[in-house]
Structures are given as structure tokens and as C-alpha cells.
Amino acid sequence: MGEVKMKSRFKFLKHTADVKFQAFGNNLAQVFENSALAMMSVMYKGKVKNRMKKRINIKGKDLENLLYNFLEEFLFLLDSEGFFLSKVKVNIDEKSLKLTAELQGDKAENYKIGLDVKAITYNEMYVKKRGKSYICQVVLDV
Secondary structure, eight states: OOOOOOSOSEEEEOOSSSEEEEEEESSHHHHHHHHHHHHHHHHOOSOOOOOEEEEEEEEOSSHHHHHHHHHHHHHHHHHHHOEEEEEEEEEEETTTTEEEEEEEEEEGGGSOOOSOOOEEEEEEEEEEEETTEEEEEEEEEO
8 A cells, every 4th residue: 555645744723712733644543643743742842852651542432532532641641740742653443442552752841831731622623534544633722
């Protein structure tokens, strides 16, 4: 199967009070990875070092719920453990809607965080297959 050429991994869209973005991927796992990186780039524009590793397991009722739960986990890790993401590798079982991810990052205290993401929202959220690639859209409450 040929690889789909992408212009970028994600882009930001105008939204009234929140931050709305779309993430792109050649497959479902990649679109989830890029959505996590997009959300983290809202909070910090620079490069985060890879000093810590974590593994997470997430379940969902559908793809949007899986994406919501996945992104919410990063807010939980930031608030509870001070973990700030730099890299993510996702594996998704589409039939059972289960996700495992290998995370790399650093302590948030080592970075000056810009925008504070308060929550992930279901507002205008979607995960879709387009041709041979995937796209998702997320609105963050900041």
C-alpha cells in the first residue's frame, strides 16, 4: 500500500473562545499521535526533552470517545504527575476500540507553559477517513 503524502501534520483553525485544530495521518494511529502533538503545542511552542517514558491504555465507545479519552489522559498526566509530552507512538485496535501508547516527555516544571488547556470538548469533534488518510478535529477549552 502506498503512503499518502501530507502537506502538514496538523493545522489550527479560527474559533471564538477556544482553540480548534485538525490533525492528519496516513492511518488512524498517526492521526491520534498528531492530535496529541497539536494539543501539546498549544501549551508549549518549543521542543520538550525525552527524559521520561510512560505507557497508557485507553478505551472508547466510538472513535470520537477514544480520541477524547486519549487527549484527556495527557491533561490528567500533566495535572497529576507533572508529565509533559514530547513524543507518542500509538497502537489502536479498531474493533475493540482500545488504544495503547508509548509516551516520552519531561517534567512540566522545566518549561514555561503558555496557554492552559482546561478541557477537551466534544464540540465539533470528529474522526474521519478521507481516501487513504485520516483527519480529526478537536476543540480545546483554554
